[in-house]
Amino acid sequence: MVIAVGGRWGRERIVGATLLVVGLLAAWRFGAWAAAVPVRFTLGEDGSGPALSVPGDVGAVVFGALAAVAGAALLAGRWRRWFALLAGAGAFAVVVSLLCWQISNAPQGQSFMPLANTARGTFLLALPLVFGALAGVLCERSGVVNVAIEGQLLMGAFGGALFGTLTGSPWLGLAAGAGCGALVSALLAVFAIRYLVDQVVLGIVLNLLAIGLTGFLYESLMQRNQAAYNEPPKFAEWTLGPLAELPVVGPSLFSGTIFLYLAIALVVILQLALFRTRWGLRTRAVGEHPTAADTLGVRVRWLRYRNVLLAGLVAGAGGASYTLVSYSFTKNMIGGKGFIALAALIFGRWSPTGALLAALFFGFADQLQTYLGAIDSGIPSEFLQMLPYLATILAVAGLAGKVRAPAADGKPYVTA
Amino acid sequence: MSASPDKSPSSAAGLAAHERVEAATGPPDRDPGRHADQTFARRFLEHVWSTNPVTVTALAVLLAALIGAVLIVVSDPATVAAFGYFLDRPGDALGRSAALVGEAYGNLLKGALVDPATLDRWLSGDADWRQVLYPISETLTYTTPLVFTGLAVAVAFRAGLFNIGAQGQATMGVIAAALAGFWLPLPVGLHLLVAVLAGAAGGAVWGFLPGILKARAGAHEVITTIMLNYVAFSFLTWIVHQPGVQDPGRTDFISRPVDASAQLPRLFGEPLRVDAGVVLAVAVTAGVAWLLSRSTVGFELRAVGANPDAARAAGISVAGTFVLAMTLSGALAGLGGGQAVLGATASALTPSVVAQIGFDGILVALLGRVRPWGVALAALLFGALRAGGNTMQSAAGVSLELVTVLQALIVVFIAAPALVKALFRLRAAGPGGAPTGLAKGW
Numbered sequence: 001m002v003i004a005v006g007g008r009w010g011r012e013r014i015v016g017a018t019l020l021v022v023g024l025l026a027a028w029r030f031g032a033w034a035a036a037v038p039v040r041f042t043l044g045e046d047g048s049g050p051a052l053s054v055p056g057d058v059g060a061v062v063f064g065a066l067a068a069v070a071g072a073a074l075l076a077g078r079w080r081r082w083f084a085l086l087a088g089a090g091a092f093a094v095v096v097s098l099l100c101w102q103i104s105n106a107p108q109g110q111s112f113m114p115l116a117n118t119a120r121g122t123f124l125l126a127l128p129l130v131f132g133a134l135a136g137v138l139c140e141r142s143g144v145v146n147v148a149i150e151g152q153l154l155m156g157a158f159g160g161a162l163f164g165t166l167t168g169s170p171w172l173g174l175a176a177g178a179g180c181g182a183l184v185s186a187l188l189a190v191f192a193i194r195y196l197v198d199q200v201v202l203g204i205v206l207n208l209l210a211i212g213l214t215g216f217l218y219e220s221l222m223q224r225n226q227a228a229y230n231e232p233p234k235f236a237e238w239t240l241g242p243l244a245e246l247p248v249v250g251p252s253l254f255s256g257t258i259f260l261y262l263a264i265a266l267v268v269i270l271q272l273a274l275f276r277t278r279w280g281l282r283t284r285a286v287g288e289h290p291t292a293a294d295t296l297g298v299r300v301r302w303l304r305y306r307n308v309l310l311a312g313l314v315a316g317a318g319g320a321s322y323t324l325v326s327y328s329f330t331k332n333m334i335g336g337k338g339f340i341a342l343a344a345l346i347f348g349r350w351s352p353t354g355a356l357l358a359a360l361f362f363g364f365a366d367q368l369q370t371y372l373g374a375i376d377s378g379i380p381s382e383f384l385q386m387l388p389y390l391a392t393i394l395a396v397a398g399l400a401g402k403v404r405a406p407a408a409d410g411k412p413y414v415t416a
Numbered sequence: 417m418s419a420s421p422d423k424s425p426s427s428a429a430g431l432a433a434h435e436r437v438e439a440a441t442g443p444p445d446r447d448p449g450r451h452a453d454q455t456f457a458r459r460f461l462e463h464v465w466s467t468n469p470v471t472v473t474a475l476a477v478l479l480a481a482l483i484g485a486v487l488i489v490v491s492d493p494a495t496v497a498a499f500g501y502f503l504d505r506p507g508d509a510l511g512r513s514a515a516l517v518g519e520a521y522g523n524l525l526k527g528a529l530v531d532p533a534t535l536d537r538w539l540s541g542d543a544d545w546r547q548v549l550y551p552i553s554e555t556l557t558y559t560t561p562l563v564f565t566g567l568a569v570a571v572a573f574r575a576g577l578f579n580i581g582a583q584g585q586a587t588m589g590v591i592a593a594a595l596a597g598f599w600l601p602l603p604v605g606l607h608l609l610v611a612v613l614a615g616a617a618g619g620a621v622w623g624f625l626p627g628i629l630k631a632r633a634g635a636h637e638v639i640t641t642i643m644l645n646y647v648a649f650s651f652l653t654w655i656v657h658q659p660g661v662q663d664p665g666r667t668d669f670i671s672r673p674v675d676a677s678a679q680l681p682r683l684f685g686e687p688l689r690v691d692a693g694v695v696l697a698v699a700v701t702a703g704v705a706w707l708l709s710r711s712t713v714g715f716e717l718r719a720v721g722a723n724p725d726a727a728r729a730a731g732i733s734v735a736g737t738f739v740l741a742m743t744l745s746g747a748l749a750g751l752g753g754g755q756a757v758l759g760a761t762a763s764a765l766t767p768s769v770v771a772q773i774g775f776d777g778i779l780v781a782l783l784g785r786v787r788p789w790g791v792a793l794a795a796l797l798f799g800a801l802r803a804g805g806n807t808m809q810s811a812a813g814v815s816l817e818l819v820t821v822l823q824a825l826i827v828v829f830i831a832a833p834a835l836v837k838a839l840f841r842l843r844a845a846g847p848g849g850a851p852t853g854l855a856k857g858w
Binding site for chain 2: 147187191195196197198200201202204205206208209211212213215216217218219220221331336339342343346380382383385386389390392393396397398
């Protein structure tokens with residue numbers, strides 16, 4: 001609690017000092033390393049068309065300096081009220097400065113970044129995280145810790161592939177995927193709520209169970225007869241007419257499979273439901289102070305069962321997006337994305353919109369990795385992979401604002 | 417469910433103590449004079465058929481094996497087809513199922529304990545004694561790293577901390593041990609010692625971080641350790657392809673092999689893979705057992721785990737204990753990682769060199785009721801399952817993943833002793849299951 005709150009070295013100053021140093025370093029080093037060629041951020045999906053253009057070396061210096069200014073402002077302590085804005089702008093400026101350096105050193109003819117493409121990639125990579133994080137929101141807002149997101153996504157992907165292939169219909173595959181996610185949730189609910197098993201332990205064990213179960217069935221069914229069990233049908237892309245023509249965000253928001261629209265709808269619905277409806281009030285009450293909720297006549301355990309199962313459906317559907325859009329099922333194909341979704345939940349402070357923003361941020365880090373790989377960047381992709389995890393550690397250590405879980409999160413409700 | 421692990425009677429000693437208590441006080445709900453009528457055998461059976469850890473564990477294994485058997489049957493299309501005409505010829509479906517399951521579990525036992533065929537050949541003089549012991553050696557080889565990671569999780573548990581980061585700490589241990597193993601030109605003997613200690617140090621650093629973050633910034637260790645696991649994994653995948661680390665003759669992600677002088681010697685020569693790591697594991701288990709139950713540090717650790725407020729009031733530094741427990745826990749996990757690369761299973765870094773030993777360590781710690789010798793026994797069970805699983809996969813064609821399912825199921829059941837109690841109508845006698853409730857919430 002010493003670093004985190006108050007004192008002469010409150011988080012504003014720590015973040016400010018960090019930004020100042022990083023910004024100055026960026027202006028100095030990135031500026032020196034960057035080449036004096038124009039760096040173009042094109043609005044379309046390729047190098048042509050309208051673009052924001054800036055000379056690489058100038059851009060690296062200017063944006064580095066901007067970050068340093070934001071850091072200095074925070075360090076001075078005068079503009080404490082604008083913390084989120086200044087910190088966000090500073091971090092953004094550091095990223096742009098880095099991009100100016102990287103893009104200016106790209107191979108001949110590739111010194112541009114197609115923004116529409118980047119946005120689309122960001123959204124696609126963020127989609128499973130959104131589903132996973134929303135599943136976390138549903139569980140944890142009602143007081144059940146959900147570390148089993150990974151397992152729910154994995155079972156969803158498996159169920160989608162298996163039943164999608166067996167029935168030949170992506171819709172039935174989606175339903176089955178959601179059902180398989182709910183199956184993991186049902187175990188989570190029964191063991192956490194009925195048998196009072198520690199929920200973190202349970203989540204870890206359920207993840208291993210899901211990995212083992214899907215791996216076992218993959219090897220004994222799918223691998224032996226790919227055509228019969230693992231060639232899932234794919235959802236078509238729907239494009240919402242002229243809206244998809246919008247620059248930058250059009251292709252990512254208004255052209256995609258059912259999963260894109262489902263994710264956006266779920267975020268909106270859950271945000272409204274959680275904070276504007278009776279169900280939401282009850283859910284939050286059960287997550288914060290179950291005894292009080294019980295006194296007022298809310299059936300605590302019943303509501304928890306319902307929300308945990310709902311969470312399984314959401315995560316299962318998200319998992320099905322792995323197998324019903326482009327790939328077949330492979331062993332352990334989620335590969336830790338469930339834990340990034342957990343990070344997004346925490347980073348997004350247990351709210352649906354927060355989870356969406358965090359998921360987009362993590363998706364962007366992922367997309368950046370792909371992009372930098374494509375322009376032969378010298379930055380190791382492994383360090384970009386660490387970004388979501390490091391950001392979450394900083395967040396829970398109190399450097400990115402106050403992170404507080406629902407008060408009764410993880411505590412089983414036991415009446416005497 | 418918040419029973420402190422101290423209260424749960426453990427294995428034989430706990431059982432005897434429990435018997436004494438019952439004999440002295442008598443079950444409250446019964447006629448006190450009844451004791452004299454009960455034969456010893458009957459009372460013994462009553463104690464066996466109660467929620468003591470041994471019974472609960474055995475029944476959990478049994479339940480898991482049953483579910484595993486169902487999985488084996490369901491995943492064989494021909495047998496499923498035979499169930500289609502079950503009413504006409506039930507023997508068909510049942511016979512097929514029994515043969516399938518029997519072959520799978522039979523090979524599991526052959527791979528973990530002893531293969532009767534090899535034993536016969538040895539008795540008739542056709543085989544070496546080493547071949548007879550081969551399955552046991554494999555079991556011990558898979559057991560060793562799990563002892564370390566299991567102890568790591570258990571030590572943190574006893575201080576009231578849930579260290580999910582054993583995986584990451586083992587990863588850092590692997591990296592440090594391997595780098596020390598092929599970078600440092602040291603003489604035989606010293607080199608091995610330095611490499612093992614480097615592994616412990618690497619893990620300790622990775623355990624110290626969540627400890628200090630919890631003590632100073634109040635960051636929950638479950639979140640930070642999960643995140644650090646992935647940071648460590650990314651770091652490992654990065655470092656294996658750096659110049660000076662990557663094997664010069666290879667293009668894939670594999671490092672140079674660890675020098676022979678830094679490898680743990682094999683105890684009984686080829687083909688037995690069991691190495692000196694198993695001796696170290698036993699020594700470390702004894703050390704941790706001593707530390708926890710006999711030393712001041714161990715007392716403070718358990719005091720903080722049992723009740724941090726009371727510990728603070730008694731003058732124990734809770735923050736300091738958190739940092740110490742996590743660092744110690746990390747060092748143990750680092751030892752496990754180091755053992756994985758200095759021992760028999762691998763001699764070079766690859767992205768998958770750590771396997772799942774950290775996550776398995778969590779299960780092992782719970783199965784061992786977070787007591788050092790219990791952890792060692794649990795690791796032995798998991799090692800046997802893993803070693804047997806290899807044989808099951810190669811001889812019976814049943815996927816090794818079944819072992820992961822069995823392990824997870826066993827721990828689910830022992831984590832919910834109430835379920836096992838209800839299913840088998842056990843008599844209540846202590847919690848019996850895994851100690852949980854130590855890491856509630858974020």
